[in-house]
Every structure is written in C-alpha cells, then in structure tokens.
Amino acid sequence: MTDRYDVITIGGSAGSLAVITKILDALPPHINTPVVIVLHRLRNVRSEMSRLLSTKRTISEPEDKEPVKEHCIYLAPQNYHLLVEAERTFMLDYSELVNYSRPSIDMTFSSIADVYGEKALGILLSGANKDGAAGLCQIVAAGGMGIVQDPQTADFEVMPRSALDMCKGVKCLSVADMIRYIMGEIL
Amino acid sequence: MIQDISNADFLDIINILKLQYGYDFTGYAHASIRRRISRFMTYMRLATVFDLKHRLVNDEECFDRMVQYITVNVTEMFRDPHFYRTMREQVLPKLAAYPNIKIWHAGCSTGEEVFSMAILLEEAGLLNRSRIYATDLNPVNLEKASSGILPLNNMRDYTQNYIQSGGLNDFSNYYVARYDNVLIKKELRKHITFFQHNLVTDKVFNEFHLVCCRNVLIYFNRSLQNSVLKLFHDSLAARGYLAMGIKETMKFADIHEQFETVHVQHKIYRRKE
Numbered sequence: 001m002t003d004r005y006d007v008i009t010i011g012g013s014a015g016s017l018a019v020i021t022k023i024l025d026a027l028p029p030h031i032n033t034p035v036v037i038v039l040h041r042l043r044n045v046r047s048e049m050s051r052l053l054s055t056k057r058t059i060s061e062p063e064d065k066e067p068v069k070e071h072c073i074y075l076a077p078q079n080y081h082l083l084v085e086a087e088r089t090f091m092l093d094y095s096e097l098v099n100y101s102r103p104s105i106d107m108t109f110s111s112i113a114d115v116y117g118e119k120a121l122g123i124l125l126s127g128a129n130k131d132g133a134a135g136l137c138q139i140v141a142a143g144g145m146g147i148v149q150d151p152q153t154a155d156f157e158v159m160p161r162s163a164l165d166m167c168k169g170v171k172c173l174s175v176a177d178m179i180r181y182i183m184g185e186i187l
Numbered sequence: 188m189i190q191d192i193s194n195a196d197f198l199d200i201i202n203i204l205k206l207q208y209g210y211d212f213t214g215y216a217h218a219s220i221r222r223r224i225s226r227f228m229t230y231m232r233l234a235t236v237f238d239l240k241h242r243l244v245n246d247e248e249c250f251d252r253m254v255q256y257i258t259v260n261v262t263e264m265f266r267d268p269h270f271y272r273t274m275r276e277q278v279l280p281k282l283a284a285y286p287n288i289k290i291w292h293a294g295c296s297t298g299e300e301v302f303s304m305a306i307l308l309e310e311a312g313l314l315n316r317s318r319i320y321a322t323d324l325n326p327v328n329l330e331k332a333s334s335g336i337l338p339l340n341n342m343r344d345y346t347q348n349y350i351q352s353g354g355l356n357d358f359s360n361y362y363v364a365r366y367d368n369v370l371i372k373k374e375l376r377k378h379i380t381f382f383q384h385n386l387v388t389d390k391v392f393n394e395f396h397l398v399c400c401r402n403v404l405i406y407f408n409r410s411l412q413n414s415v416l417k418l419f420h421d422s423l424a425a426r427g428y429l430a431m432g433i434k435e436t437m438k439f440a441d442i443h444e445q446f447e448t449v450h451v452q453h454k455i456y457r458r459k460e
C-alpha cells in the first residue's frame with residue numbers, strides 16, 4: 001500500500017488552533033504520513049501550545065537535522081523557521097521574520113514543495129495575515145495538493161482568502177470535508 | 188516574490204564565491220541558503236541568476252554585500268536566558284578551577300552573546316582571569332562587535348533576559364547610553380578579542396576551556412557540522428565545555444561519543460579525556 005502523500009503540512013494563525021485540534025483528533029492514531037504543523041505563536045512567551053493542541057497525540061518540536069519520520073506529528077518551535085532539507089531532515093532557521101512571522105508558514109511550505117513535490121499535501125487554515133498563501137501556491141505548482149479552509153467558515157478569513165486569490169488549483173473545503181479528504185487519501 | 192534558483196545555478200554561484208573570493212558555502216544547508224541568495228537578488232534588483240553571476244565576477248562590492256546578506260546575523264543578549272542560568276550554576280563554577288580561563292565564541296555575530304558571557308564571568312568574579320576570543324566569518328559583524336555599540340531600543344528586552352538568567356545587578360551598570368545607542372563598558376570589553384575566522388576553512392588556533400558556538404551549525408549540512416565539531420573537539424582542553432544553540436544537537440554527529448552531555452535541553456557538552 002502506498003500513500004498518496006508523503007507529508008501533510010498544516011499552517012494557521014488566529015482562529016486555527018481549534019481546527020487543528022479537530023483534524024488531529026480525527027486522524028487515526030497510526031497514520032503513516034508525517035504531519036508538520038506551523039502555527040504563529042507569541043514571541044518569548046513560554047508556550048504550552050504543543051500540550052494544548054491535543055491530548056491524545058504526541059507532538060514534538062523537531063531539533064536540527066532530525067529526520068522527518070512516519071507516524072510523527074511535528075510542530076515548528078516558536079521563534080524559528082522550520083524547513084525541510086532534500087535529505088528529508090529538518091532544519092531550523094533563526095533568521096529575520098517573514099510576513100511578520102517566525103515561524104513563517106511560507107518558509108515551511110516552500111521548502112516542503114521543493115523536497116516533496118507532488119507528494120505534499122498543504123493545508124492553510126484561519127488567520128489574519130497572508131503568510132502561507134505563497135507557500136501553498138508553491139506546493140500546488142510543484143504538483144502537490146493545496147487545500148484552504150473555506151473562508152466563510154474561518155474565524156479570520158484573510159489567510160485562506162489570500163491563497164485562493166493568489167493562485168488557481170487550491171481546493172476550498174469546510175473542516176469536515178477536509179478531514180474526509182485526508183482520511184480518503186491516507187488510508 | 189522569491190525567485191527559484193535551479194540547482195545548477197546555485198552550484199555555479201557557490202563556485203564563484205569559492206574560486207574568486209575564497210569563501211566556501213558548499214556545506215551550508217541548501218534550503219536556507221538558496222532562499223537567502225534569491226532574497227539577495229530581489230534586494231539588489233537583479234532579475235536573473237545570470238545578472239547575479241555577472242555582478243559577482245566583476246564587482247567585489249557586490250560580493251561583500253552578498254556575504255553580509257546571506258549569513259544570518261540575528262542575535263540577542265542573554266538569548267535563551269535559561270541557558271545562561273545553567274552556565275552560571277553548572278559551568279562557571281567548574282571553570283573557576285583554572286588559573287587562566289580561555290573561551291572561544293565561534294560565530295559571534297555582532298557580539299551580544301559575547302558581552303553576555305563577559306557579564307556572567309564578571310558576576311562570578313572570574314572576568315579578570317579570563318580571555319575571550321570571539322570570531323566570525325563576516326567582517327561587518329566583527330566591526331560592529333568591536334565597537335561595543337548596540338541599539339538602545341533592544342535594552343529593555345535584554346534587561347528582561349538578564350533578569351531571567353539569574354542576574355541580580357542593575358543591568359544598566361554594564362553600559363552607558365548615548366542618544367539612540369549604548370556603549371558596553373570598556374571594563375567588560377577589554378577581555379575580549381574579536382577577529383575573523385572561517386569555520387569552514389580555518390584551523391585550530393588555541394586551546395580552550397569553553398567553546399560557545401550557538402545558532403551557527405543549524406545553517407550547515409551534516410557533513411560540515413561533523414567537521415566543525417571535530418574542529419571544536421580539537422580546540423578543547425580535556426574536559427573542556429562545548430555549548431551549542433537550543434535547537435542544535437550533538438545527537439546526530441559522528442563525534443558524539445567523544446563528548447558527554449552536561450545539560451540535555453541547554454545543549455551543553457563536555458569533551459571526554
């Protein structure tokens with residue numbers, strides 16, 4: 001059995017936490033496909049985000065050069081950009097903010113587009129700025145799949161709306177349909 | 188919008204930098220350096236990779252600006268305050284055993300980390316018998332670092348960091364404010380020597396009791412990390428300390444068995460005998 005995707009990457013900002021929790025809770029505990037999550041977080045506030053996100057799943061913040069492993073859910077650590085290198089290992093980058101954000105969703109999405117091509121599934125959720133839109137378009141341009149949360153169902157619509165405006169070929173789904181889509185493709 | 192640079196073009200650019208200017212970026216983590224090169228092109232308004240190559244071959248100033256631009260220079264005083272607290276509590280008391288303490292900050296950027304270390308040493312009563320060597324690849328950073336001048340508006344954050352690191356003094360005793368800047372006091376800086384050293388091409392230059400190399404190795408690939416860690420190993424006295432950045436780890440390095448772990452989260456290691 002081969003999965004359609006080798007990685008699922010999810011980005012979100014304001015209003016996305018509950019949606020991410022919902023998606024993770026819906027995933028079967030032993031899915032192969034690694035999940036890489038990028039959330040905008042507050043700078044220098046010791047974050048309980050990884051615990052908050054979901055109680056059922058173990059979520060880890062990768063360290064530099066850690067391989068992207070199956071069955072694992074990763075969260076970009078606060079204050080670093082999270083990239084994936086050609087060897088499918090993580091790289092952490094403490095450079096300037098991108099779209100006023102670090103971690104920046106664009107940075108992660110764009111590196112995943114380069115490395116995974118058509119084997120990448122990118123999902124962009126609610127958020128109040130446009131970080132992630134360009135990256136999602138890169139995933140689509142590289143042959144992968146890009147999905148946004150239907151702006152009408154998002155607490156903040158700027159983020160998914162920007163992706164829809166920026167490129168064609170991005171799918172627009174409600175959260176329930178998104179979950180249905182993922183389940184259909186990874187099992 | 189960031190331009191995509193093909194792998195062949197990327198290697199060409201790396202080659203020009205190496206052959207013409209002697210700076211070898213081959214072992215840098217590609218995902219990040221490629222992105223930085225293409226950002227540099229946008230910044231210089233160079234439309235194509237051909238334009239960039241052309242400029243690099245003919246214009247040394249373009250090269251200088253490129254080095255400044257593609258290396259990540261972001262730094263802070265007392266960045267990761269808890270790391271500094273561990274240094275105070277677990278490492279400095281051990282360093283106190285040496286009559287003369289030698290420390291190397293590799294990849295020191297504009298000096299903030301080095302000044303923080305000087306403050307720790309001062310507060311532990313060790314600064315007078317310490318010598319700090321602080322190196323970087325980037326000459327512009329080193330010039331700034333040597334001046335001891337930092338922007339005033341960062342000081343509020345740094346004061347918070349300092350307090351969280353366990354600092355008990357009035358932080359403003361360590362600098363004098365002048366207009367929009369501060370000058371780190373001479374008494375702290377006189378124990379520090381800043382100079383250029385490229386971790387890729389330059390060699391061991393002394394023996395140290397502590398090597399601090401934080402947030403530099405993340406920009407290197409595995410094999411370059413391995414050779415730089417070997418360089419640090421060879422630059423350390425037996426039982427000397429190595430401090431890395433919070434997200435960096437010895438775990439995947441060839442040489443990890445030659446080090447013991449002093450603090451897992453704060454990435455402090457110690458050379459075995």
Ligand SMILES: C[S@@+](CC[C@H](N)C(=O)[O-])C[C@H]1O[C@@H](n2cnc3c(N)ncnc32)[C@H](O)[C@@H]1O
Nearest residue numbers: 258259262294296323324325385386387401402
């Ligand atoms: C992100 S800064 C880290 C500054 C400081 N250590 C800290 O953690 O705040 C990275 C520094 O590494 C330097 N660097 C990059 N490549 C280098 C090399 N090959 N040799 C020496 N320094 C290098 C850069 O110029 C930059 O100043």
